[in-house]
Amino acid sequence: MMKNKTTTLFFLLALLAFSITSCGEKSEEQQTLRLWYKQAADEWMKALPLGNGRMGAMVYGGIETEKIALNEVTLWSGQYDENQEIPCGKEKLAQMRKLFFEGKLMEGNQMGSQYLSGRPNSFGTNLPMGDLVFDFKYENNEITSYERDLNISDAISTVSFKAGNTKYTREYFCSNPNDLLVIKFSADKSASLNFDVKLDLLREADISILNDEINYSGQVNFPKLGPGGVCFDGKVKVQLKGGSLKPESNMLKIEHADEAVILVDLRTDFKNPDYKSLGAKTIQNAASGNYNDLKQAHINDYTNLFNRTELSLGKTQSDHLPTDVRLQQLKENKEDPGLFALFFQYGRYLLISSSRENSPLPAHLQGIWNDNLACNMPWTCDYHLDINTEQNYWLANVGNLHECNIPLTNYVKDLSVHGEKTAMKAYGSPGWTAHTVANVWGYTAPGQGVTWGLFPTAGAWIASHLWDHYLYTRDTDYLKNEAYPVLKSSAVFLLDYMVESPDDGFLMTGPSISPENSFKLGGVEYALSMMPTCDRVLVYEIFNSCIESSKILDIDSEFRRSLENAMAKLPPLKIGKNGGIQEWYEDYEEAHPNHRHTTHLLALYPYAQISADRTPELARAAEKTIQLRLASEGWEDVEWSCANVICLYSRLKDAENAYSNVKYLLTHFSRENLFTMAPAGVASAESDIFEFDANEAGPAGIAEMLLQSQEEYIEFLPALPKVWKDGYFKGLCVRGGGIAGLSWKNGKVVKATLQSTCDNTFKIRVSGHSDLQCFVNGEKTVILPDANQVLTVDLKKGDRLELK
Numbered sequence: 001m002m003k004n005k006t007t008t009l010f011f012l013l014a015l016l017a018f019s020i021t022s023c024g025e026k027s028e029e030q031q032t033l034r035l036w037y038k039q040a041a042d043e044w045m046k047a048l049p050l051g052n053g054r055m056g057a058m059v060y061g062g063i064e065t066e067k068i069a070l071n072e073v074t075l076w077s078g079q080y081d082e083n084q085e086i087p088c089g090k091e092k093l094a095q096m097r098k099l100f101f102e103g104k105l106m107e108g109n110q111m112g113s114q115y116l117s118g119r120p121n122s123f124g125t126n127l128p129m130g131d132l133v134f135d136f137k138y139e140n141n142e143i144t145s146y147e148r149d150l151n152i153s154d155a156i157s158t159v160s161f162k163a164g165n166t167k168y169t170r171e172y173f174c175s176n177p178n179d180l181l182v183i184k185f186s187a188d189k190s191a192s193l194n195f196d197v198k199l200d201l202l203r204e205a206d207i208s209i210l211n212d213e214i215n216y217s218g219q220v221n222f223p224k225l226g227p228g229g230v231c232f233d234g235k236v237k238v239q240l241k242g243g244s245l246k247p248e249s250n251m252l253k254i255e256h257a258d259e260a261v262i263l264v265d266l267r268t269d270f271k272n273p274d275y276k277s278l279g280a281k282t283i284q285n286a287a288s289g290n291y292n293d294l295k296q297a298h299i300n301d302y303t304n305l306f307n308r309t310e311l312s313l314g315k316t317q318s319d320h321l322p323t324d325v326r327l328q329q330l331k332e333n334k335e336d337p338g339l340f341a342l343f344f345q346y347g348r349y350l351l352i353s354s355s356r357e358n359s360p361l362p363a364h365l366q367g368i369w370n371d372n373l374a375c376n377m378p379w380t381c382d383y384h385l386d387i388n389t390e391q392n393y394w395l396a397n398v399g400n401l402h403e404c405n406i407p408l409t410n411y412v413k414d415l416s417v418h419g420e421k422t423a424m425k426a427y428g429s430p431g432w433t434a435h436t437v438a439n440v441w442g443y444t445a446p447g448q449g450v451t452w453g454l455f456p457t458a459g460a461w462i463a464s465h466l467w468d469h470y471l472y473t474r475d476t477d478y479l480k481n482e483a484y485p486v487l488k489s490s491a492v493f494l495l496d497y498m499v500e501s502p503d504d505g506f507l508m509t510g511p512s513i514s515p516e517n518s519f520k521l522g523g524v525e526y527a528l529s530m531m532p533t534c535d536r537v538l539v540y541e542i543f544n545s546c547i548e549s550s551k552i553l554d555i556d557s558e559f560r561r562s563l564e565n566a567m568a569k570l571p572p573l574k575i576g577k578n579g580g581i582q583e584w585y586e587d588y589e590e591a592h593p594n595h596r597h598t599t600h601l602l603a604l605y606p607y608a609q610i611s612a613d614r615t616p617e618l619a620r621a622a623e624k625t626i627q628l629r630l631a632s633e634g635w636e637d638v639e640w641s642c643a644n645v646i647c648l649y650s651r652l653k654d655a656e657n658a659y660s661n662v663k664y665l666l667t668h669f670s671r672e673n674l675f676t677m678a679p680a681g682v683a684s685a686e687s688d689i690f691e692f693d694a695n696e697a698g699p700a701g702i703a704e705m706l707l708q709s710q711e712e713y714i715e716f717l718p719a720l721p722k723v724w725k726d727g728y729f730k731g732l733c734v735r736g737g738g739i740a741g742l743s744w745k746n747g748k749v750v751k752a753t754l755q756s757t758c759d760n761t762f763k764i765r766v767s768g769h770s771d772l773q774c775f776v777n778g779e780k781t782v783i784l785p786d787a788n789q790v791l792t793v794d795l796k797k798g799d800r801l802e803l804k
Contacts (some may be wrong), residue, residue: 001463005186007177010664032319032320032338032343033151033153033342034047034149034150034151034153035149035150035152035194035342035346035559035673035674036146036147036148036149036150036322036323037061037224037324037592037672038146038147038148038322039059039148039324040060040061040062040063040146040148041059041157041672041673042060042772044058044069044371044372044690045069045371045672045673045677045690046060046252046324046672046673047059047061047069047579048061048148048149048150048673049150049172049350049353049367049673049675050150050155050157050158050172050173050174050353051350051353051354051368051369052174052175052180052353052356053073053112053176053352053353053355053356053357053358053359053407054072054073054074054179054356054358054359054360054555055070055071055072055073055174055179055181055264055265055266055367055368056070056071056072056073056174056353056354056367056368056369056370057181057264058071058369059150059159059172061148061157061159061170063143063146063161063163063321064135064136064138064141065133065135065686066133066134066159066170067131067132067133067134067137067200068132068133068172068181068183068264069130069369070127070128070129070130070131070132070181070264070266071128071129071130071268071368071369071370072232072266072268072355073360073361073363073368074230074268074270074271074272074361074440075126075128075129075203075220075232075370076124076125076126076127076220076230076268076270076439076440076441077124077125077127077222077225077226077228077229077268077439078122078123078125078222078226078227078228078229078439078440078441079118079124079226079229080441080442081119081121081122081441081443083121084119084120084121084422084443084445085118085119085421085422085425085426085445085446085489086114086115086116086117086118086426086429087115087426088115088116088425088426088427089425089426089427089428090427090428090429091428092111092115092767093427093428095111096112096115096116096511097107097510097511097530098110098280099111100510100511100529100530101492101501101502101503101530105521105524105526105528106524106526108511108528109450109511109526109527109528111546111680112450112454112511112528113449113450115445115450116127116426116445116446116511117447117449117450118435118443118445118446118448118453119445119448120225120226120437120443120445120447120448121226121238121379121441122225122226122227122228122440122441123225123227123382123437123441124225124226124382124439124440125225125375125380125381125382125439126364126365126366126375126381126382127222127370127375127381128202128371128372128375129201129202129203129232129234129371129415130199130200130201130202130203131199131200131201132197132199132236132264133197133198133199133200134195134196134197135195135196136193137193138163138164138194139163139164139166139192140163140165140166141163141164141181142162142163142164142688144162145160145161145162145167146161147160147161150225152342152345152346152349153306153307154299154303154307155173155298155299155302155306155349155352155353156298156299157171157172157173158170158171158172159172160580165189165206166188166189166192167188167189168185168186168187169185169186169187169188170183170184170185170186171295171581173295173298174353175294175298175773176298176301176302176356176358177266177297177298177300177301178285178286178294178297180265180282180283180286181264181265181754182261182263182264182286182291182294182295182298183261183264184259184262184291185257185259185260186258186259186260186609187258187259190258191242191243191256191257191258192256192257192258193243193254193256193257193258194256194257195254195257195260195484196248196251196252196253196254196749197238197251197252197254197262198214198252199216199236199250201216202372203221203232204221205217205232205234206218207250208253208492209247209250209252210708212237212238212239212240212245212252213235213236213237213238213283214235214236214250214251215233215234216234217231217232217233217234217276218231218232220232225380230268230269230270231268231269232267232268232269232275233266233267233275233279234264234265234266234267234279235263235265235279235280235283235390235539236262236263236264236371237263237264237283237287238254238260238261238262239260239261239262239263239287240254240257240258240260241259242256242258242259243257243258244256244257245257261291263286263287265282265283265694266279267279270440271360286568302352305352305404305437306345306348306349306352308400308401308739309345309348309729309731309732310728310730310731310732311341311344311727311729311730312338312341312727312728313337313338313340313538313724314337314723314724314725314726314727315337315338316335316336316337316338318336318338318339319336323342323672323673323674324672326339327339327666327667327672327674330663330667331667337724337727339666340662340666340724341703341727342674342705343666343670343698343699343702344699344702345699346422346674346695346699347395347696347698347699348399348401348699348701349365349694350403350692350695350696351363351392351393351395351396351399351401352401352404353368354367354368354692355396355404355405355407355408356390356403356404356407357404357406357407358404359406359407359579360407360413361407361411362383362389362392362393362408362410363392363393363407363692364381364382364383364389364391364692365379365383365384365691365692365693365698366381366690366691366692367383367392367695369690369692371689371690373685373687373689373690374689374690374691375669377685377689378684382437382438383411383437383438383439384436384437385434385435385436385455385458385459385461385462385517386436386455386458386461386515386597386599387515387597387599387644387693388640388691388693389408389438389462389693390461390462390465390606391640391643391644391694391696391697392403392692392693392696393408393465394606394647394696394700395695395696395697395699395700396696397468397469397471397473397733398472398700398703398704398707398732398733398734399699399700399732399733400731400733402469402472402473402664402733404523405465405469408462409465409469409482412462412465412466412486412610413482415432415434415442415444415459415462416459416489416490417432417442418434418443418444419432419433419434419444419459420431420432420494421444422434422435422444422445423493423497426445426446426453427456427493427497429493429497430443430488430493430496431489431491431492431494431495431496431497432486432490432493433456433459433460433490433493433497433578434462435447435453435454435456435458435459436452436453436454436455436458436515436516437453437657447619450513450527450528451516451518451527452513452515453528454511454512454527454528455512455513455515456499456509456511456512456535457494457498457512457534457538457539458515459490459493460490460539460541461538461602462486463486463490463542464538464541464545464639466487466608467487467541467545467549467642468606469483470549471736472733472734472735472737473737474736474757474760476552476553476736479549479552479553480553482529483549484549485727487545488546488547488549489547490542490557491542491559491563493709494509494539494542495562495563495566497509498539498566501530502634504571505569506531506569506571506584507539507566507569507570507571508531509530509531509536509539510528510529510530510531510532510535511528511529511530512528512529512535513527513528514529514532514533514584514597514599515532515597515599516597517583517590517591517592517593517595517597518592519583519584519588519589519590519591520588520589520590520591521588521589522589523652529584529585529586530585531584531585531587531601532583532584532585533573533574533581533582533583533584533585533600533603534599534602536570536571536573537573537600537602537603537607537609538602539570539610540567540570541607541609543563543566543567544567546559547560547564553781568649571585573609573610573618574587575617575618575621578624578628579624580622580624580625580628581600581601581603581618581619581621581622581624581625582600583599583600593628593629593632594629594632594633594634594635594636595636596635596636596638596640596641598625598626598629598644598648599639601622601625601626601648603621603649604646604648604651604652605623605648605650605651605704606786607710608651608710608711610622610651611710611711612651612652613711614711619652622648622652623652623654626648636682636742637668637669638669638678638679638691639665639669639676639679639691639693640672640676640693640697641666642661642664642669643665643676643693643697643700644697645661646658646661646662646697646698646701647697647700647701648705648706649661650701650704650705650708651704651708651710652719653718653719654719655705655719655720655721655722656717656721656722658701658704659721659723659724661701662698662701662705664693665694665698666724669694670703671688674695675695676691676692676694676695676698677689677690677691678691683786702717703732704718705717705719705720706718706719706729706732706742707732707740707742709735709736712763712789713765714738714740714763714765715765716740716742716744716749716752716764716765717742717744717747717749720744722747725744725746725747726744726745726746727743727744728741728742728743728744729742734754734758734762736758736762737756737760738754738757738760738762739754739755739757740752740753740755741753741754741755748768749772749803750753750804751802752772752802752803752804753800753802754795754800754801755798755799755800756796756797756798756801757797758802759795759796759797760794760795761792761793761795762792762793762799762801763790763791763792763793764790764793764801764803765789765790765791766785766789766790766791766803767788767789768789772803772804773803773804774793774801774803775803776795776800776801776802777799777800778800
């Protein structure tokens with residue numbers, strides 16, 4: 001759990017940002033932050049998502065039959081497995097590496113496949129629970145004035161319509177403080193509610209009725225991905241005003257009620273032996289209160305996070321159209337800047353809904369929702385560590401949602417414990433590692449096939465998020481107690497695992513892959529090699545974060561020197577014969593030049609080893625890499641790769657290409673409910689499959705277009721497209737402990753603010769805006785920019801800087 005000081009810091013950050021938004025009153029922008037439709041959803045990908053960080057629900061909004069798809073983040077098949085690794089160790093690893101260094105790639109790849117594959121005997125997957133179903137009866141079936149919405153400014157979904165002259169209203173929300181799904185049905189005419197409540201489950205369960213409750217329990221069974229599974233227990237309680245309630249054959253029948261409140265909970269025994277009693281207590285506590293108190297507690301809790309940040313990218317008449325109509329018009333090239341702002345805030349809504357401080361697990365491949373499709377695909381609904389899980393959290397820090405990182409921190413800490421066994425058993429090394437795929441059962445071994453699964457620096461990539469959290473919050477307690485021990489153990493592994501090349505003396509990882517790509521040599525296709533570029537980038541990041549942490553915490557000076565010495569022996573980033581960043585240590589021919597993964601560009605984003613300012617030649621090569629990929633015949637673009645390209649172009653400060661890819665993400669890889677998806681036809685998928693990653697990485701790219709802080713300075717509007725010429729944002733965060741605000745007109749800064757959340761020296765680039773005046777806490781201050789148009793300002797915690 002987090003330390004008290006950390007929690008206090010987050011609370012102060014929240015209050016600080018909250019004060020920016022007029023003491024909690026909704027602005028005009030917030031009032032239009034809703035997804036809405038004039039018809040019910042006829043499939044899962046059109047339903048509206050709710051979540052409290054543990055439970056997820058998809059609301060269809062049907063008139064005669066209402067379905068709510070139920071999910072729970074710990075509803076997993078599979079089990080712990082002590083035999084996930086094939087024993088390899090240092091001796092066989094040395095034999096393998098000798099083959100690679102001698103240029104015997106075929107023999108090396110064969111030996112790698114033999115000894116460095118994993119055995120996911122009981123890997124498992126997250127699974128959906130099934131549907132809660134309501135069958136309604138009306139005296140008059142003439143339906144008019146139907147509207148269905150999700151207001152992301154308060155996280156409440158509403159359905160309203162008239163049946164004859166009677167208006168019916170439904171409200172739905174997933175409460176974090178009360179930890180359950182809450183539903184309210186009402187009508188403006190008494191005794192008008194007539195409906196049945198039942199379950200249509202995908203899991204085998206014992207269902208029973210007790211008074212006004214439906215209870216169900218069982219154990220997950222999904223043999224497709226191995227034996228084992230959690231036990232679960234769920235409850236649905238109905239409270240009425242007026243009318244009658246009668247149990248009838250595994251359902252509840254409600255007649256002539258004035259109002260109905262339905263409380264829904266679902267628990268599993270994943271690290272929770274008291275799951276049954278906890279669920280019963282949750283329902284009991286909620287039932288003893290009243291609906292308005294539940295609703296207000298939910299709103300207060302949610303808005304404390306959501307209201308920290310605002311974004312406006314301009315207004316059009318489209319702002320008040322149904323969301324599916326707006327999306328269709330965007331496909332027809334009708335500009336709608338407000339839809340991009342909505343998509344950005346929707347990403348924040350989804351992250352709040354799926355990843356809270358008290359969440360038992362972080363957001364998985366589908367957040368906390370599950371369409372019953374991904375779990376049946378070869379990739380499963382798990383934690384992919386070769387970009388997808390990382391993308392899930394790219395928005396958290398810049399989007400002023402630092403607390404949402406905590407489930408990921410806890411998960412990585414757990415991975416590091418299991419990864420110690422993998423590090424020793426697979427590589428004979430201390431420290432910890434993890435590879436391409438991970439689950440909730442401590443799977444850290446390579447994947448079953450080395451061509452996609454042998455990625456030993458995946459653990460380093462996901463661990464680097466802990467350092468990024470520190471860079472934004474400057475929380476030294478978090479660094480000392482949570483982040484540094486995990487980062488250090490990763491560095492210990494890498495330091496021992498790497499070997500010196502006999503050819504040039506560079507330190508090398510391997511054999512490993514550049515996910516999930518391969519290369520050709522002599523007409524033969526290979527996946528494994530020594531020191532692919534992504535490994536070099538990730539080793540550098542982990543070593544650098546540990547070196548800086550050691551200095552900040554004033555500890556481990558000897559270990560720091562060993563890392564500094566090792567960093568000096570890492571190979572440089574290279575430019576290949578095609579003019580792009582070289583993907584492998586050798587300049588191999590790409591077997592699939594249209595491949596969706598571009599992991600060798602990690603140096604550009606999310607890291608800053610390649611910079612348009614500091615390393616212009618490498619930046620041009622990175623741009624060339626992107627151009628070659630996108631121009632390749634059959635470019636395998638999917639939702640996450642499109643979102644990744646947005647972020648890459650933003651770092652290159654290519655505003656128009658970044659914008660065109662944001663637009664492409666919405667028009668080609670987003671559905672009516674703005675869920676991003678892997679389209680039908682990809683990896684044998686027969687239909688569109690929801691993927692959470694681009695719902696977060698896309699908005700992260702939008703933030704990157706408006707604000708960057710990865711260099712030694714903060715830069716406003718580094719990649720502003722012409723179509724967003726007027727706008728403002730409040731409450732975006734920068735590295736170093738600051739909350740920024742900005743308004744602009746015709747592409748020029750009108751006013752910029754920076755609120756410091758810690759004592760620090762900030763640098764702000766003001767290129768093209770040298771006429772701006774500087775104020776600190778309301779007092780005009782004379783600070784002259786340097787030759788690079790960078791202002792340097794010392795701020796104390798709570799100080800407010802204004803440029804206007």
